[in-house]
Amino acid sequence: MKTEAVVKEAQVNTSKQEYIEILGDTVVPSRILLAVIISVIASIGGYFLGKSIFPQIAEAKMVSSYSLLLGIGGSVIALIICSKLFKPSRILMEEETSSEGLEEILQDLQADAKSEYELIKNDPVTKKEMEELGILETFKRSGERSQ
Amino acid sequence: MSVLMISILFALAGALIFTLIGLVSGTDETAIIVPFTLLVILLGAPPEAVFSFFMAAVLSKHLTHAIPTALMGVPGDTTAVPLIDHASALRRLGVPHVALRKMLSGGLIGAFIALPTAVLFGQFLGQFADFFKSASGLIFTLAAILIAYFSKGKWVSVLMIVPFAFFIKSIDMFSFSVVEKHLSISFFLGIAIGPMFSDILVSLSSSARKSLVRSAPKEYHLAPEVKGWKGFFPNPFKVLTGRQTAHTAATSFVSSLTFAFSPVGMTSLMGEIVGSRNKGVYKKSTSSLAAMNGVTESTYIAEAIIPLLAFGIPLSPVALGPASPLFNAPPVFTSDPVNNLHNMLTPWEFFLYGLIGLVIASIIAYPFAMNYARTATVFVMKHISQEAIVGMFIGLACLLAFHEAGLVGIMLTLTMATVGGLLNRVLGVSSGVQFMIFYGSTYMITKLLGA
Numbered sequence: 001m002k003t004e005a006v007v008k009e010a011q012v013n014t015s016k017q018e019y020i021e022i023l024g025d026t027v028v029p030s031r032i033l034l035a036v037i038i039s040v041i042a043s044i045g046g047y048f049l050g051k052s053i054f055p056q057i058a059e060a061k062m063v064s065s066y067s068l069l070l071g072i073g074g075s076v077i078a079l080i081i082c083s084k085l086f087k088p089s090r091i092l093m094e095e096e097t098s099s100e101g102l103e104e105i106l107q108d109l110q111a112d113a114k115s116e117y118e119l120i121k122n123d124p125v126t127k128k129e130m131e132e133l134g135i136l137e138t139f140k141r142s143g144e145r146s147q
Numbered sequence: 148m149s150v151l152m153i154s155i156l157f158a159l160a161g162a163l164i165f166t167l168i169g170l171v172s173g174t175d176e177t178a179i180i181v182p183f184t185l186l187v188i189l190l191g192a193p194p195e196a197v198f199s200f201f202m203a204a205v206l207s208k209h210l211t212h213a214i215p216t217a218l219m220g221v222p223g224d225t226t227a228v229p230l231i232d233h234a235s236a237l238r239r240l241g242v243p244h245v246a247l248r249k250m251l252s253g254g255l256i257g258a259f260i261a262l263p264t265a266v267l268f269g270q271f272l273g274q275f276a277d278f279f280k281s282a283s284g285l286i287f288t289l290a291a292i293l294i295a296y297f298s299k300g301k302w303v304s305v306l307m308i309v310p311f312a313f314f315i316k317s318i319d320m321f322s323f324s325v326v327e328k329h330l331s332i333s334f335f336l337g338i339a340i341g342p343m344f345s346d347i348l349v350s351l352s353s354s355a356r357k358s359l360v361r362s363a364p365k366e367y368h369l370a371p372e373v374k375g376w377k378g379f380f381p382n383p384f385k386v387l388t389g390r391q392t393a394h395t396a397a398t399s400f401v402s403s404l405t406f407a408f409s410p411v412g413m414t415s416l417m418g419e420i421v422g423s424r425n426k427g428v429y430k431k432s433t434s435s436l437a438a439m440n441g442v443t444e445s446t447y448i449a450e451a452i453i454p455l456l457a458f459g460i461p462l463s464p465v466a467l468g469p470a471s472p473l474f475n476a477p478p479v480f481t482s483d484p485v486n487n488l489h490n491m492l493t494p495w496e497f498f499l500y501g502l503i504g505l506v507i508a509s510i511i512a513y514p515f516a517m518n519y520a521r522t523a524t525v526f527v528m529k530h531i532s533q534e535a536i537v538g539m540f541i542g543l544a545c546l547l548a549f550h551e552a553g554l555v556g557i558m559l560t561l562t563m564a565t566v567g568g569l570l571n572r573v574l575g576v577s578s579g580v581q582f583m584i585f586y587g588s589t590y591m592i593t594k595l596l597g598a
Contacts (some may be wrong), residue, residue, distance in 0.1 A: 007317075018361075018362070019360070019362070019363065019364055019365075020346070020350040020356065020359040020360055020361065021346075021359050021361055022343060022346040022347065022350070022533060022537055023230045023342070023343050023346065023367070023533070023537065024221070025365055025533040026363075026364045026533070027364040027532070027533045027537070028534070029350050029351075031534045032347060032350070032533075032534045032537060032538070033328055033347070033351075034534075035532075035538030036347065036537070036538045036541050036542070037532040037536055038538060038546045039538035039539050039541060039542030039543075040541065040542045042542065043542040043543060043545065043546040044542075044545060044546055044549055046546075046574045047546055047549060047550065057154050062191075063471050064190050064550070065189070065190045067550075068186065068189060068190060068546070068550055069190065071546040071550075072186060072543070072546070073540075074546075075539050075542040075543050075546065076539075078535075078538060078539060078542055079531075079535050079536070079538070080535075082532065082534055082535035082539075083531050083532055083535040086532045086534045086535065087532060088528065088529065088530070088531065088532040088533065089364040089365075089532070089533075090364050090365055090366075090367055090528055090533075091363075091364050091365070091366040091367065092367050092369060092525070092528045092529065093366060093367065093368045093369065094369050094525075102240075102295070105236070105240060105428075106428065108239075108295055109236055109428055111427075111428050113432055116231040116427055116428060118289050119426050119427040119430070120427060120429070120430075123427070123430065125388045125389075125390070126388070126427065126429065127390070128429045130429055133242050133245060135241065135242060135429070139429075142515065
């Protein structure tokens with residue numbers, strides 16, 4: 001067991017890429033640092049730029065608001081730049097309609113196929129809705145099978 | 148330009164921005180809504196427009212966060228966590244699009260019930276406002292103890308109240324000696340971005356990073372989507388059955404009154420109640436989802452409006468989190484003394500400008516989520532990296548802190564983010580507790596130390 005764990009750890013260390021999880025999504029450590037630096041520079045840079053050019057073209061009391069807007073502009077540009085520079089590290093699987101058996105699903109949800117179908121039979125509103133979705137048949141079949 | 152037009156424009160901006168942000172799964176409401184609302188306030192928007200913006204932002208974000216919840220089984224944000232079980236049951240039955248539609252329709256109904264209920268109830272509670280205002284320091288302190296006990300950290304959160312208040316006052320005194328004004332936006336931003344900032348810090352620490360290291364990128368499973376109606380704007384009352392509409396309306400109404408409880412807690416509770424009254428996997432899941440998403444909307448809206456309208460001091464979890472800038476954003480809004488939307492808007496204006504926000508969000512976010520859920524999710528997942536998003540929010544926080552107090556502001560924000568974020572992540576002292584301690588810190592330290 002011990003050796004296996006060591007081997008696993010070594011594999012993790014030598015594998016090409018390490019990810020860290022921030023706010024529920026994975027990122028590459030060096031990229032997140034760069035992204036933060038780019039964004040801070042762009043937004044505060046925009047603010048400074050505004051502070052230096054707006055006094056010549058705008059009313060004095062609006063300078064600070066306009067500079068803030070330019071700062072936001074900077075952070076949006078940073079968002080676009082960072083999205084171009086750093087591709088998302090996510091794996092997106094586009095699934096087809098689930099092919100799981102209904103029995104298995106019901107079992108996981110601790111429901112019984114027969115009583116499920118009984119409930120649906122006696123409830124015209126739900127029955128109609130499920131019929132339109134095309135899932136009534138599956139429920140009917142599994143309900144009858146378990147009888 | 149009239150105030151009405153400005154409000155409509157800001158509501159439009161709020162709806163557009165947050166319709167897109169809602170697509171990003173797992174985003175923390177406080178970290179995202181606080182900086183944008185502060186920006187709108189500091190840009191000099193009239194109070195009516197600030198309120199419309201906030202309402203549009205909250206509803207849009209909640210409507211679109213139903214998309215990752217239903218189609219990927221990943222909670223759109225913390226309030227969506229209780230919905231995951233029912234959403235994945237429907238996903239496994241092969242009808243994730245039904246989960247999405249029921250959630251969206253429930254959310255819409257919940258929002259429009261919460262607004263008038265909250266305005267009326269807030270007006271009723273307003274008669275006790277003088278008492279609340281005169282005792283605000285004590286109330287903040289007691290509330291801090293109460294919500295600390297109910298936070299993840301439990302007793303450690305209670306234990307941390309006095310040291311954290313001492314810490315806040317100390318850096319407040321020091322920054323005061325440099326910039327000669329008391330800062331608060333910088334404190335706020337620090338608490339708000341704390342969790343994501345501490346994640347970055349942990350990832351940089353060679354001793355602590357192991358807890359966050361993953362050997363592979365996160366996998367997302369996107370379910371197919373089937374369009375089952377004609378036209379662009381499906382009628383929410385037709386998407387839900389009569390019984391579901393009734394259950395959603397009733398739970399949304401009740402949860403509009405319980406403004407002091409946590410939105411996630413109310414959502415779970417109401418979901419349980421509705422779930423127990425509907426039998427059969429399909430019916431139970433669809434009914435619960437509609438009601439629960441209605442409750443997340445109604446608690447959010449009511450928890451922002453009621454304390455704002457009645458007291459002007461932040462006395463609910465939402466008022467301490469995402470809605471906090473509406474109470475306190477010096478120099479424009481302050482909560483001690485009360486000089487914020489509480490004094491600036493009449494109950495009728497709360498209703499009117501709130502309605503503007505909700506209607507605009509419904510026109511934009513609802514049909515968008517109904518029609519383009521899958522396309523939009525694929526775009527965001529493939530093109531917008533988490534790096535860029537986290538970077539943008541930390542950039543915005545630094546910008547706002549710099550706007551308040553230059554380099555001192557940035558240092559204060561990053562210091563707060565470090566201490567607050569680690570307390571939050573490691574000890575479970577949640578941001579709500581930290582906000583409450585911030586509000587109560589002056590009272591506590593004055594009483595304890597006479598300083």
